Amino acid sequence: MTTQSSPRSQVMELLVAYHQNPSVSRRNQLVRLNAGLVRKIAHQVSHQCAEPYEDLEQIGHLGLIRAIERFNPSQGCAFSSFAVPYIRGEMLHFLRDRGNTVKIPRRWQDLQKEGQKVREALMKDLGRQPQDAEVATELGVSVNEWREIKLAGKNRSLLSLDATVSQQVDSTVTLGDMLPDAHYQTLQLLEEDRQQLQRALSQLEDKTRAAIELVYFSDLSRKEVAERIEVSPMTVTRRIQRGIQQMVAYLQPQELQTDP
Template sequence: MTATQPSLRSHSMELLMAYQQNKSVSIRNQLVKLNAGLVRKIAHRVSHQCAEPYEDLEQIGYLGLIRAIERFNPSQGCAFSSFAVPYIRGEMLHFLRDRGSAVKVPRRWQDLQKEGQRVRAELVKDLGRQPMDQEIAEHMGISVHEWREIKMAVRNRLPLSLDATVQQVDSSITLGETLPDVRYQALQRLEEDRQQLQRALNQLEDKTRAAIEFVFFSDLSRKEVAERIGVSPMTVTRRIQRGLEQMVSFLQMQTIQTGS
């Protein structure tokens, strides 16, 4: 297994590089399949702290994965998994918040839930152990299916505790630890902006791009830039002006295409 992991990562990176050049649905679908395990892992963690079906969380997670694929720049040297996790997890948590605010527990179920708590406490005293759902349901005169539906509805209504433990196969973490770090998100947004600027620069003719980079990134004078790229200082000024206009047009088009 360990021998195949580097090969899979290499293949994934090759596809990510190919996708950056050609935004084809076929390549994107291959990337989704290759990284499906990451979505399943996060869905598994989150599903243990909510009543939403694992399958629903998994499907929502794929939306985050696709967003990460769209925004990832392979040339930055960042591991795709580290880049993708906040997107996948964020989609799931947004979904849970939206669902939580919309859940309406019927009054009868609220009353039955309170009665169930009382029955549970009595059975613990009588049995000397935690009662099973079947036993609680029988004492309440309802079906075990309805009792489980009541418990699930109430759990869905309650806010998730950030201190709640998410059990995994070999370790446990709190739900708060699965939330995206605010500072990291800010840095990630800055990195995304930088990547967009780099893509805009890459659209320019070589000497125009060099003129902009020398002036704005290396803080060289237009005369120094003119000597380096073999044109007049006036031409450098014209190239910079034209290049910036082209970059603005490119970034505006990207904003329209992404809908952001």
């Protein structure tokens, strides 16, 4: 009776095969198997901008293909963690190239201009800053809609990375200081994944661990591995399949889920 491979072990086996012998069919199969990861990130990014989800998903697949082409299975990291910066980065490049990522409807733009005139007129009449409810009444819109219009206007304005976020006793914290270092985060994720994989490998039987390390990390053929650990090539294949499934079971609670 043949043993069905889990989705993650199937992805790893395909990645190894693609790394050794790239082909369009293998790449497309890997794209289909990891499409859920693209959908997940596209949903997250779509809530932070006005671009259609479908456009972000399409762009995200380009990042996924880049990740597949550059992933090296011998580095000992999870593909999902490796692919996330490529997928998200492709979407952010797309948004940056599109210019303003916050698109304000024409009606809101008109109300925003009219609202500024209303605020100035009310300030003269009232001798104070008008409340949102007073401006909304003059414009004939709800308070919530007027607040959304103001917020959209603020979000559309570009911020300088030198803008002060907070003032400390002996220093100033700028917006640039608060932004994460994407390269450092990627390296940190890779190191965390490497440690998790090493822990998972340590749980395996000695010959199973040796078979996986020699095939995936030392790039030996299964026939060469069989001679080294003194078993048949078929046994090597079975040990690798069983070992990968055991590692996936060990890592599953810690792995990034790819389902949206």
